[in-house]
Amino acid sequence: MTSARSIIAKLSPLLACLGLLAVWQIAALWLDTESFPTASHALQTVPQILGDPEQLLNILDSIRRMVIGFSLAVLISIPLGLAMGRSARVSAFFNPLLMMIYPVPKAALMPVIMLWLGVGDASKTLVIFLGVSLPVIYHSFQGAKAVEEKMLWSGAAMGLNGLQRMVRIVLPAALPEILTGCRTGLVLALITMVTSEMIARQSGAGNILFNAMDMAQYDTVFAMIIIIGALGIVLDAAFDKLRWRLVKWAEPHQEILLGAS
Amino acid sequence: MQVPLRPEIDTGTGATSGERARAMIEIASVSKRFETSGRKSHLALSDINLTVDDGAFVSILGPSGCGKSTLLYIVGGFVAPSEGVARMKGTTITGPGPDRGPVFQEFALFPWKTVLGNVTYGLRQQGVKRGEAEAQSLRLIEMVGLKGFEHFYPKELSGGMKQRVAIARTLAYRPSVLLMDEPFGALDAHTRTRLQNDLLNIWERDRKTVLFVTHSVEEAVFLSDKVVVMTRAPGRIKQIVDIDLPRPRIRAELLLDSHYQKYVVDIERMIDDGRDDAEHS
Structure with a gap:
């Protein structure tokens, strides 16, 4: 599987990264201000941060919250979205609720949540949970709605009951769409993770970043941006690989069609 | 509204007497x-x-x-x-x-299952052991002319082949x-x-x-x-x-x-x- 196309496809993100770093380096050298360190400076700071046990634990704390918030959201949102997609009654009940929550920036709820749950893990995880839930619900809903009626009839004729049809036909049939939602959710998990730590400063990657900002440690600020960005890229790429493995049976144009409709 | 039964709508089965005219x-x-x-x-x-x-x-x-x-x-x-x-x-x-086994114009195959997976689906649902279900399905797949395509996914098949799979899938559970x-x-x-x-x-x-x-x-x-x-x-x-x-x-x-x-x-x-x-x- 090493055709010329796949090699180019594999290298292009790396080339983009190198290009970005080069532009950064040149811009920083040219501007020459303290608040904009060069790319090489920032990169040198990365191992310092990751080598410091306290900082590393902070970052791992963030990742733990993100994983928990994301997992809970996925576990609850997929069944809810699928149920909404297949039942007009469930959809009629939840739709207005979701329409109200949808445009509210989840971070804006943080102060209220902090008031109730404190500044600890619970409130941060809850914000991540909320951030991830909506895209996953939405895509699961769309995926379930698009499942061919005749496919369900075929299953019913084989003797599958309602719940079996949901788990064994609707779920796999909607999987490509569900995983598209999860991928968006993963990126949102990272975003809400950082914002929640920015508001409730106590621990985490966001906390390191904004503390460094307050103390004018710009090398650390930019190094943290690199670390968080790299984390996002790695997670997204890993998830996309998983997604491809799970839905390699899907029509390649399916997603584009769904996106355009 | 009552529509009178027309003479040609004869539900009589006696005309063509055969041992299976039930x-x-x-x-x-x-x-x-x-x-x-x-x-x-x-x-x-x-x-x-x-x-x-x-x-x-x-x-x-x-x-x-x-x-x-x-x-x-x-x-x-x-x-x-x-x-x-x-x-x-x-x-x-x-x-x-x-x-009663349906076959639809839209095929309605399970796209996440291979040809074999689609055909065995109904048998597995009825509790037939995997080995036995697969053996029966392989015979059916051969009968509909798809020998060699057992492990293909529906997206890899033409319309005619998809419909052959759909027919085999329905015949498999013997409606x-x-x-x-x-x-x-x-x-x-x-x-x-x-x-x-x-x-x-x-x-x-x-x-x-x-x-x-x-x-x-x-x-x-x-x-x-x-x-x-x-x-x-x-x-x-x-x-x-x-x-x-x-x-x-x-x-x-x-x-x-x-x-x-x-x-x-x-x-x-x-x-x-x-x-x-x-x-x-």
């Missing part, structure tokens, strides 16, 4: 009304009476929108009739079941009746002909009861023992034509057969007569 499906006074927007409703089927004998190949023929598919869905238990009842071996149909909803409607003429021939070969082997919906007169006459001609909305049965052509039927011979040609022409006239825009010469 009623498999009975449709009694079935009507179907679909609620559309507001208080309007659309009468899709009106007072349908039909008996399908065990082992018979019966086609339902009519223009699009005559409710012929709806009638099939009622027998399948996917749609409930507004009035009347449909019975399967004397039992009122209340929902889908493995005794008493095959319900075929314009199964070859989405295929090109060449593929369509080949699948008609293959279906007939398979059918002539075990004489499963088939209810076959189509809008092609030739297809209906070529395949069937009986052709049920329906009128445009609301769908009623206009006439039931017994196709008295010998079996096994060979397409090349049949096309030159004057009896076959007469059936086709007569039925085409019958359908034309029912049209509002029929020309009077």
